[in-house]
Amino acid sequence: xxxxxxxxxxxxxxxxxxxxxxxxxxxxxxxxxxxxxxxxxxxxxxxxxxxxxxxxxxxxxxxxxxxxxxxxxxxxxxxxxxxxxxxxxxxxxxxxxxxxxxxxxxxxxxxxxxxxxxxxxxxxxxxxxxxxxxxxxxxxxxxxxxxxxxxxxxxxxxxxxxxxxxxxxxxxxxxxxxxxxxxxxxxxxxxxxxxxxxxxxxxxxxxxxxxxxxxxxxxxxxxxxxxxxxxxxxxxxxxxxxxxxxxxxxxxxxxxxxxxxxxxxxxxxxxxxxxxxxxxxxxxxxxxxxxxxxxxxxxxxxxxxxxxxxxxxxxxxxxxxxxxxxxxxxxxxxxxxxxxxxxxxxxxxxxxxxxxxxxxxxxxxxxxxxxxxxxxxxxxxxxxxxxxxxxxxxxxxxxxxxxxxxxxxxxxxxxxxxxxxxxxxxxxxxxxxxxxxxxxxxxxxxxxxxxxxxxxxxxxxxxxxxxxxxxxxxxxxxxxxxxxxxxxxxxxxxxxxxxxxxxxxxxxxxxxxxxxxxxxxxxxxxxxxxxxxxxxxxxxxxxxxxxxxxxxxxxxxxxxxxxxxxxxxxxxxxxxxxxxxxxxxxxxxxxxxxxxxxxxxxxxxxxxxxxxxxxxxxxxxxxxxxxxxxxxxxxxxxxxxxxxxxxxxx
Numbered sequence: 289x290x291x292x293x294x295x296x297x298x299x300x301x302x303x304x305x306x307x308x309x310x311x312x313x314x315x316x317x318x319x320x321x322x323x324x325x326x327x328x329x330x331x332x333x334x335x336x337x338x339x340x341x342x343x344x345x346x347x348x349x350x351x352x353x354x355x356x357x358x359x360x361x362x363x364x365x366x367x368x369x370x371x372x373x374x375x376x377x378x379x380x381x382x383x384x385x386x387x388x389x390x391x392x393x394x395x396x397x398x399x400x401x402x403x404x405x406x407x408x409x410x411x412x413x414x415x416x417x418x419x420x421x422x423x424x425x426x427x428x429x430x431x432x433x434x435x436x437x438x439x440x441x442x443x444x445x446x447x448x449x450x451x452x453x454x455x456x457x458x459x460x461x462x463x464x465x466x467x468x469x470x471x472x473x474x475x476x477x478x479x480x481x482x483x484x485x486x487x488x489x490x491x492x493x494x495x496x497x498x499x500x501x502x503x504x505x506x507x508x509x510x511x512x513x514x515x516x517x518x519x520x521x522x523x524x525x526x527x528x529x530x531x532x533x534x535x536x537x538x539x540x541x542x543x544x545x546x547x548x549x550x551x552x553x554x555x556x557x558x559x560x561x562x563x564x565x566x567x568x569x570x571x572x573x574x575x576x577x578x579x580x581x582x583x584x585x586x587x588x589x590x591x592x593x594x595x596x597x598x599x600x601x602x603x604x605x606x607x608x609x610x611x612x613x614x615x616x617x618x619x620x621x622x623x624x625x626x627x628x629x630x631x632x633x634x635x636x637x638x639x640x641x642x643x644x645x646x647x648x649x650x651x652x653x654x655x656x657x658x659x660x661x662x663x664x665x666x667x668x669x670x671x672x673x674x675x676x677x678x679x680x681x682x683x684x685x686x687x688x689x690x691x692x693x694x695x696x697x698x699x700x701x702x703x704x705x706x707x708x709x710x711x712x713x714x715x716x717x718x719x720x721x722x723x724x725x726x727x728x729x730x731x732x733x734x735x736x737x738x739x740x741x742x743x744x745x746x747x748x749x750x751x752x753x754x755x756x757x758x759x760x761x762x763x764x765x766x767x768x769x770x771x772x773x774x775x776x777x778x779x780x781x782x783x784x785x786x787x788x789x790x791x792x793x794x795x796x797x798x799x800x801x802x803x804x805x806x807x808x809x810x811x812x813x814x815x816x817x818x819x820x821x822x823x824x825x826x827x828x829x830x831x832x833x834x835x836x837x838x839x840x841x842x843x844x845x846x847x848x849x850x851x852x853x854x855x856x857x858x859x860x861x862x863x864x865x866x867x868x869x870x871x872x873x874x875x876x877x878x879x880x881x882x883x884x885x886x887x888x889x890x891x892x893x894x895x896x897x898x899x900x901x902x903x904x905x906x907x908x909x910x911x912x913x914x915x916x917x918x919x920x921x922x923x924x925x926x927x928x929x930x931x932x933x934x935x936x937x938x
Contacts, residue, residue, distance in 0.1 A: 298331040298332050299331070299332050299335065301328075301331040301332075302328040302329075302331035302332035302335045302338060303328075303332075303335065303337065305324045305325065305327045305328035305331065306324070306325065306328050306335065306337045306338050306341050308324045309321040309322075309324035309325045309328065309341050309345070310341055310344070312324065313341070313344055313345055313348050316348075318345060318348055318349055318355075318358055319358060321341075321345055321358075322345065322358035322359055322369075322372065325338065325341055325342060325345065325368075325372055326359070326366055326368030326369045326371075326372050327368055328341075328368075329368050329371045329372055330367060330368040330371070330400075333371060333400055333401055333402055333404070333405075334401055334404055334405075339375065342372060342375055342376070342379075343379070345358065346376060346379055351380075352376050352377075352379035352380035352381075353380045355376050355379075356373065356376055356377070356380070358376075359372050359373035359376060361373060367393060367396055367397060370389050370392050370393055370396075371389070371390075371393045371402060373389055374386050374387075374389035374390045374393065374402075375405070375407075377389060378405075378407045383413060383416045383417045384417055384418050384421035384422075386407070387408075387417060387421065387422060387425045387451075388421060388424065388425045388428070390402055390403065390405075390408065390425070390448070391425035391426065391428045391429035391448070392428060392429075394428075394429040394432075394433075394444075394445060394448060395428050395429050395431070395432045396432070398429075398432065398433055398437075398441050398444060398445060399440060399441055399444055400444060401443075401444050402444070402448075403444065403445060403446070403447040403448035403451070404444070404447055405447075408447060408448070408451050409447065409450075409451070413451065413454075414451070414454040414455045414457065414458050415458060417455060419455060419458075419459040419462045419464075419465045420462075420464065420465075422452065422455050422465060423462065423464040423465040423467075423468045423469075424468075426452055426465070426468035426469060426471070426472050427468045427471075429445070429448060429472070430468065430471045430472040430475060431471075433445065433472075433475045434475070435474060435475045435508070436474075436475055436476070436477045436508075437475050437476060437477070442476050442477070445472075445476070446476065448472075449472055449473065449476055452465075452469050452472060453469070456469055456485075460488070461488075461492055463489045463492040463493035463498060464489075464493075464497070466485050466486070466488050466489035466492065466498075467485075467486060467489040467497055467498045467501040468501075469485050470482045470483075470485035470486035470489065470501045470502070470504075470505050471501055471504065473485060474504060474505050474508050479505060479508045479509035479510075480509060482504075482505040482508065482509070483502070483505040483506055483509050483511075485505075486498065486501045486502035486504075486505040486506075487502060489501065489502070490502045490518075495522075496522060496533060496534070496537070499518055499519065499521070499522035499537075500519075500522075500537060500540075502515075502518050503515040503516075503518045503519045503540070506518065507544065512544055512547065512548055513548075515544060516541060516544055516545070516548075519537055519540065519541050519544075520541060522534075522537065523537060523538055523541065535561045535565060535568060535571065536570060538557045538558070538560065538561050538571075539557070539558065539561065539568075539570045539571050539574050541554070541557050542554035542555065542556075542557040542558045542571075542574055542578065543574055543577070543578070545557070545578075546577065546578045546581050551578040551579070551581040551582050552578075552582065554574075554578050555575060555578050555579070558571050558572075558574055558575045558578070562575070567599070569599070569601070569602045569603075569604060570602075570604045572595055572602075572605075573592055573595060573596075573602060573604045573605035573608050574604070574608070576588040576589070576591045576592045576595065576605075576608065577592075577608045577612065580612055585870065586619065586867055586868055586870050587870035589609060589612055589613060589619065589870075590827065590870045590871070592605045592606075592608055592609040592612075593605075593609055593727065593728070593729055593827055593828075594830070596609065597729075597828075606727075609727050610726045610727055610730075613726065613727045613728070615724070617861065617864045617865075617868075618728075618820055618823070618861075618864055618865050618868040619727070619728060619868050620724060620725060620726070620727065621723060621724040621725070622723050622724075622772055622775045622776045622779055623775070623816065623861040623864055623865070624769075624771070624772065624775075624861070625660065625663070625771045625772075625775065625813065625857070625861075626857050626860060626861075627656045627657060627660040627771075627857045628652055628656065629650065629652055629656055629660045629661070629664060629673055630660055630663060630664075630771050632648070632650055633648075633663060633664050633667065633668070633770070633771070634768075634769070636648055636668065637667060637668075637767060637768055638768075642668075644667065644668060644669065645670060646668050646670070646671075647668070647670045647671055647672075648664075648668060648671040648672075649671070649672050649673075649674075650671075650672075650673055650674075651673075651674050651675070651676060652673065652674070652675050652676070653675075653676050653677065654675060654676065654677050654678065654679045654854065654855070655675045655677070655678050655679065655683055655684065655700050656675070656857060657683075657811055657812040657813050657857060657858060658695050658702030658751075658810075658812055659751075659774060659775075659778065659812050659813035659814060660673075660771070660813070660857075661673055661702065662751070662753055662774045663770045663771035663773075663774045664770075666753065666755065666766065666770040666773070666774060667766055667767070667770040674700070674701075675700040675701075676700075677700075678700060679850075679853065679854030679855070680853055680854060681849075681850050681853070681854075683810060683811035683850070683854075683856075684697050684702075684810050684811075685810060686805075686808055686809045686810055687808040687809075687842065687843070687846055688808050690805035690808065690809055691801065691805060692747065692801070692802050692805035692806060692809070693705045693706075693805075693809075694706050694747055694750050694751050694806070694809070694814065695751065695809075695810055695812065704748075704751035704752060705751075706744065706747050706748050706750075706751060706752075707744070707748055708748050708752040709741075709744075709745040709746075709748035709749050709752060710745060713741050713742075713745040713746075713748070713749065714748075714749060714752070714754040715754065716737065716738065716741065717738065717741075717746075717749045717754065717777060717780060717781055717784070718754040718755070718756075718757060718777070719757070720734065720735060720737055720738055720780050720784075721773070721776045721777045721779070721780040721781075722734070722776060722780070723761075723765070723772050723773065723775075723776045728823065728824050728827045728828075728868070729824070729827055729828050731779075731780075731783060731824060732783060732786065732824040732825070732827065732828050733828075734780075734783075735780050735783030735784050735786070735787060736787050738780065738781070738783070738784030738787060739784065739787035739788065739790070741784055743785065743788055743798070743802060746781045746782075746784045746785050746788075747781075747785075747802075749777060749778075749781045750777075750778050750781050750782075750806075750814050750817070751814075753773070753774050753777040753778070754777065756770075756773045774813065775813055775816070775817065778813055778814055778816075778817035779816075779817045779820050779821070781817070782803065782806065782814075782817040782818050782820065782821035783820075783821050783824060785799055785802050785803055785806075785818075785821060786799055786803065786821040786822075786824060786825050787799070788802075794825075794829070794831070794832045794835070795835065800835075803818045803821055803822055804818075804839055806818035807819050807822065807839055807840075807843055808839070808842065808843060811850075811856065811858060812858075813858065815843065815858060815862070816858055816861055816862055816865060819840060819843065819862060819865045820865060822836045822839060822840065822869075823836070823840075823865060823868055823869045826869055826871060833869075833871040834871075836869065836871075837869065837871055837872040837873060837876070840865075840866050840869060840872055840876070841872065841873060841876050843862065844862065844863070844866050844876055844879060844880060845876075845879075847859045847862060847883075848879060848883060851883075859883055859887060860883070860884060860887035860888075863879075863880040863881075863883040863884045863887070864880070864884065866879075866880040867880050867881065867884075
């Protein structure tokens, strides 16, 4: 099998360490040699010269038993030391210790081929080990492995599983080994065999651990109802609130009910746990998750964030929040755009032969957010867009007299009202902006690196966005959905503003003033970006929520009124943003849901990928007129193309 460049580099590094180790052995400095071999084994655990040098070291030390002290296991231990000690113990014939140390190496670095070693494959080894020690080793190794394992990890771990299988062949009624082997086998994808092993363990020694392992195996094997039956029977033996281990099983039962579409049944189990253990690290977060499954209300996600802030050691709350925020507009990713010019841009970018030198000239029936032009010019800088009219109320006007202006207008043509940022500032924003993020608080924290940029630089980025990063994602965005990158840059620039002068109290602060001006400014994507920054502040600083709710209310109400007489292209996305701020007034959330439902009925999706651009955007109230009229793109060899959706929908 061909080695990758990284593998080749690691082998060279290991060979270098072995060479130095051999020099140290020759000079009698055995401790120095051991250090270099510990480094070498991390780089390439299978290097033949490494194992030859280990044997030479053992001989120089007076035998493997004496060489143990060269790889001490006291205190904080280096992983390379653990791996080398495993081989030394094997050479000394202490097989139980050797297997246990090998399992520890798998636990801490499972992708390394620790188990691909000759002594683990010895035919006589299963007869030489204590099944209790092997069971403990399996528990140590398997507990850190993902379920199921990706192929790369599975290949690295498989020789260990084959050894365990051989030990089971000699100790087929050892309940603990059966139960632990079931967990390892399940992670390797052999779920039917995992069920078989766990059932044998359960028959041999019914109890908590075999029940847990059998339920896990049944669940992975597509038998969730059978898993529930096993777990509930075990919990029936002793109330979960009386026993810490059982309380975790009760949480698993509750979440399995949720996975089966019965979250209300799961909540009854969590209530039993929380009645006597209100600070249980998993029960309360799981409750937020199940309540979210019941009604989908982001208030439960906010509850998870607040819970994790109050209990930072309850990592399960953070894990659940990330899982439930994934790919949700504003909660886990930038929301898409629905402007007619963006839809036409998608058509042109989807056509064969389109490049950055392609020119389009298009006319929209009414003014759209000026940031949509940034997306057009980012991908096709030689293109022009013009507008026939201005809707009422005039989207170019701010809702209140601002002290911060980023756009000016020459009739219907928008112009940046601020200078471009310095190259270093633009590059920092470029390196920071993301179209997806784990959670709202994570996005807020990620943007702290922009806190040192001057306000004028962050404002400049809003209307002078840098090109996407030169990686696979950046190239895909530029080629297919540049609007997502513009919106990501604007969102993170506004998050940078949210970190400006945080020493100032929120009320009366410069960051509040600027974000308020942007939120209540001319109708533009920057309105949403500022709104997202305000929402992120509310998620992370609860004392600001009432004030932010009032600001969001003002923008939402204006948009709802404006859409009675014209299209408000940011309305759908802004409504989703209001719902991502669950502390807002219930009436505002009801209005946001109503607006989302109405916009959804018009056929726009969350990423702005409408299937029929003739019915999207600033269309007049007549069916005959298309909202945007693109001319034929100017390219050296014009060819018709299909609309391709190469960068996924939200």
